[in-house]
Amino acid sequence: MRRLLVSEMTWPEVERELEHIRVAVVPVGSCEQHGPNTTFTTDTDRAYEFCKLLGERVGEKILIFPPFGYGVSIHHMDFPTTVTLRIETMIHALTDIAESIGKHGIKKILYVNGHGGNRSALDAAIIKLKYEYGIEAYWSSMGTNISRARISQEMELPAIIGHACEVETSQCMYLAPWVVKDELQAGELQSDSAYMRRLFKDGNAAWSWKNDASANGALGDARRATKELGKIMTDISLDYMEELLEEIIRR
Numbered sequence: 105m106r107r108l109l110v111s112e113m114t115w116p117e118v119e120r121e122l123e124h125i126r127v128a129v130v131p132v133g134s135c136e137q138h139g140p141n142t143t144f145t146t147d148t149d150r151a152y153e154f155c156k157l158l159g160e161r162v163g164e165k166i167l168i169f170p171p172f173g174y175g176v177s178i179h180h181m182d183f184p185t186t187v188t189l190r191i192e193t194m195i196h197a198l199t200d201i202a203e204s205i206g207k208h209g210i211k212k213i214l215y216v217n218g219h220g221g222n223r224s225a226l227d228a229a230i231i232k233l234k235y236e237y238g239i240e241a242y243w244s245s246m247g248t249n250i251s252r253a254r255i256s257q258e259m260e261l262p263a264i265i266g267h268a269c270e271v272e273t274s275q276c277m278y279l280a281p282w283v284v285k286d287e288l289q290a291g292e293l294q295s296d297s298a299y300m301r302r303l304f305k306d307g308n309a310a311w312s313w314k315n316d317a318s319a320n321g322a323l324g325d326a327r328r329a330t331k332e333l334g335k336i337m338t339d340i341s342l343d344y345m346e347e348l349l350e351e352i353i354r355r
């Protein structure tokens with residue numbers, strides 16, 4: 105399929121394609137520590153590369169925007185170089201992007217999110233867009249949450265995963281190998297309590313990752329990561345996203 109990437113197009117080219125574009129796809133990431141294992145652009149690059157593959161499957165029905173490379177990473181601020189947006193800033197940025205796109209005639213937006221800390225802001229932005237701007241917006245994750253059951257068949261997983269662990273690092277090896285370091289390390293977990301599991305499940309970001317989750321910033325054990333596992337989880341997420349897009353277009 106012929107994918108449409110804003111980064112490869114001029115405005116006259118976009119204008120010629122507008123009649124068949126149904127959904128704008130906006131990758132959303134973070135500039136956030138990923139332990140000693142992967143770089144600060146892990147979530148952003150993963151989300152963008154995922155969207156490029158989505159474009160190859162879905163073709164000219166979607167227009168893929170450049171990734172938004174900052175997010176809500178308050179819980180990672182103990183680690184140098186992490187940048188966080190205030191949650192209000194993030195909500196405004198997401199709504200501004202969608203409102204701009206909407207003014208050019210694309211009335212449906214799908215944010216593809218690579219970072220769990222962005223979830224509350226994405227929920228809020230979608231509500232605002234619907235009720236204040238009349239824009240139909242959706243968001244979806246693109247990794248662990250969609251494929252966890254299938255990944256568990258390939259590999260026994262620790263209770264808490266999803267950040268610089270075997271799962272996320274596997275997806276990086278497949279989608280964005282340039283963010284992965286040669287020497288991988290296991291996470292130095294601070295707690296495996298039911299409370300912590302709940303925090304991770306609900307995506308609450310108002311706590312300290314270093315003190316509450318992992319001293320070196322990583323979860324799980326990235327040394328177990330493989331490119332093959334990364335491909336399996338990505339293919340499952342792509343299948344899911346393709347169906348989701350069809351549904352969004354149909355509505």
Ligand SMILES: [Zn+2]
Pocket residue numbers: 138146147218219266267268272
């Ligand atoms: Zn990440």
